[in-house]
Amino acid sequence: xxxxxxxxxxxxxxxxxxxxxxxxxxxxxxxxxxxxxxxxxxxxxxxxxxxxxxxxxxxxxxxxxxxxxxxxxxxxxxxxxxxxxxxxxxxxxxxxxxxxxxxxxxxxxxxxxxxxxxxxxxxxxxxxxxxxxxxxxxxxxxxxxxxxxxxxxxxxxxxxxxxxxxxxxxxxxxxxxxxxxxxxxxxxxxxxxxxxxxxxxxxxxxxxxxxxxxxxxxxxxxxxxxxxxxxxxxxxxxxxxxxxxxxxx
Numbered sequence: 320x321x322x323x324x325x326x327x328x329x330x331x332x333x334x335x336x337x338x339x340x341x342x343x344x345x346x347x348x349x350x351x352x353x354x355x356x357x358x359x360x361x362x363x364x365x366x367x368x369x370x371x372x373x374x375x376x377x378x379x380x381x382x383x384x385x386x387x388x389x390x391x392x393x394x395x396x397x398x399x400x401x402x403x404x405x406x407x408x409x410x411x412x413x414x415x416x417x418x419x420x421x422x423x424x425x426x427x428x429x430x431x432x433x434x435x436x437x438x439x440x441x442x443x444x445x446x447x448x449x450x451x452x453x454x455x456x457x458x459x460x461x462x463x464x465x466x467x468x469x470x471x472x473x474x475x476x477x478x479x480x481x482x483x484x485x486x487x488x489x490x491x492x493x494x495x496x497x498x499x500x501x502x503x504x505x506x507x508x509x510x511x512x513x514x515x516x517x518x519x520x521x522x523x524x525x526x527x528x529x530x531x532x533x534x535x536x537x538x539x540x541x542x543x544x545x546x547x548x549x550x551x552x553x554x555x556x557x558x559x560x561x562x563x564x565x566x567x568x
Contacts (some may be wrong), residue, residue, distance in 0.1 A: 336364065336365075336366075338374070341364055341366070341374060342374050342377070342378055344364060345360065345364075345371075345374055345375070345378065345384075345391075346378065346383060346384065348360070348363075349384055349391060349392075349393060350393075353392065353393055353545070353546035353547075354390065354391070354392045354393075354510075354512075354546055355375075355390045355391050355392075356389050356390040357371045357372050357375065357389065357390040357391075358389075358390075359390075360390065371390075375390065375391045378391070379391065382394065385547070385548040385549070387510075387512050387513060387548065388512070389512070392510050392512065392513075392546055392547060392548045393546055393547040393548070394508075394547060394548070394549070407435075407543075408541050408542075408543065409439075411541050411542065411565050412435060412436045412439045412539075412541060413439050413443065414565055415436060415439075415539045415540070415541065415563055415564065415565055416436060416437075416439035416440040416442070416443045416539060417443045418539075418563050419440045419443075419503065419537060419539050419563055420440060420443050420444050420445070422501060422537055422561060423444060423448065423450060423501070424450070424500075425448060425449055425450060426449060426450060427450050427451070427500045427501060428450070428451045428453065428497075428498075428499045428500050428501075429450060429451065429452050429453070429499055429500065429501050429502075429503070430452075430453040430454065430497070430499040430501070430502040430503070430529060430533060431452055431453070431454045431456065431459055431502075431503045432454070432455070432456070432484075432502070432503060432504050432505035432526065432529060433454075433455060433456040433458075433459070433482045433483070433484035433505050434456070434482070434505030434506070436505070436506075436539045436540075436541060437456065437459065437503050437505050437539065438456070438458055438459055438462065440503060440539060441459050441462050441463065441466075442462065444466070446465060446466050446467070447468065448466070448468060448469065449468035449469070450468075450469055450470075451469070451470040451471075451472065452469055452470070452471055452472070453472040453474065453497060453499055454471070454472075454473065454474065455473075455474040455476065455484045455485040455486070455490055455525070456482075456483065456484045457478070457483045457484065457485070458483050460473050472497075473485075474490045474493050474494070475489050475490065475493065476488075476489040476490030476491075476493075477489070477490075479521075479522075482522075486521050486522060486525055487521065490525055491524065491525060491528045494528050494529060494532050495532075497532055498532055498533070498534065499532070499533050499534065500533075500534050500535065501533065501534065501535050501536070501537060502529050502530060502532075502533035502535070502536045502537070503536075503537050503538070503539065504526055504529065504530065504536055504537070504538050504553075504559070505526070506538050506539070506540050506544055507522075507544065507549055508544055508547040508548050508549040509538070509540055509544055509545060509546075509547070509556065510545075510546050510547060510548050511556060512548070513548045513552060514552055514553070514554055514555040514556050514558075515538070515552070515553040515554050515555075515556060515558075515559070516548050516549040516550065516551060516552050516553060517549050517550075517551050517553055518549040518550060518551070519551065520551050523551035523552070523553050526553045526554075527553055527554065530553070530554055530558060535560040535561070536558065536559050536560050536561070537559070537560060537561040537562075537563065538559045538561070538562050538563065539563050540562065540563065540564050541564075541565070542564070542565060545564065
C-alpha cells in the first residue's frame with residue numbers, strides 16, 4: 320500500500336522509496352503494462368506528478384523508455400542484424416505471416432519491405448501463385464528464386480547490411496514510377512499515441528515513400544513492437560489499411 324507521503328506501508332512500518340527504487344518500479348510497471356500515465360503513476364507511487372515526470376525524463380535520457388505527452392511508453396526493440404532477428408519469436412511471426420498471405424491476390428503487384436516477419440510472409444506464400452513482387456530486401460529476393468510464377472522487381476540503392484536491404488536516394492527515386500496494389504510495411508515500433516516510428520531516419524523516409532505510392536498498405540506486427548516508440552515518425556496508425564497481429568481472428 321502507498322500513502323500520499325510517498326511511503327510504502329509494509330508490515331506495519333512505513334518505508335520511503337528511494338529515487339532509484341521508484342524508477343525501477345516505473346520500469347517494472349512499464350514492462351508489464353507497456354504504457355504509463357504520469358498522473359496515475361503519481362497516485363500509485365505516492366509522489367507528485369512533477370516527480371514522476373522528472374523520473375520519466377531521466378529514464379528517457381538513459382534510453383530506458385520513451386517519453387510521450389501523457390507519460391511514457393516502451394522503447395522500440397534493440398536494433399540487431401537480420402540473421403540475429405530471424406530466430407526471435409519465430410512461431411508468432413509465422414502465424415502472422417500466414418494471415419498476411421491471404422491479402423496477396425493472383426496477378427497483383429505487391430511491394431514487400433525488409434524485415435524478418437515480411438521474410439516469413441514470402442516463405443508462407445503459395446509457390447504456385449502468379450504475381451509481381453517489388454522489394455528492397457536481399458534475403459526476400461533470394462527466397463523468390465523458388466517461386467516460378469512470381470515476377471521480381473528489385474529496388475536498388477545502398478546496401479544497409481544490418482537489415483540486408485537497399486536504402487537511399489536511388490531506392491526512393493525508383494519508386495516514382497511504381498504504384499503497387501499492396502505494400503507490406505516492415506514495422507519497427509508502433510503505438511496509438513505516436514503512430515508507426517523507426518530508429519533510423521533513412522529507413523523512415525523510404526517507408527514514407529513506399530506508403531505514398533501504394534494503393535493499400537498492410538503491417539504485420541509482433542507483440543514486442545506493440546506499444547513502443549522510436550525517434551522518427553513514419554505515419555499514423557490510421558494510414559495503415561490492414562494491421563495484422565497474433566491477436567487477430
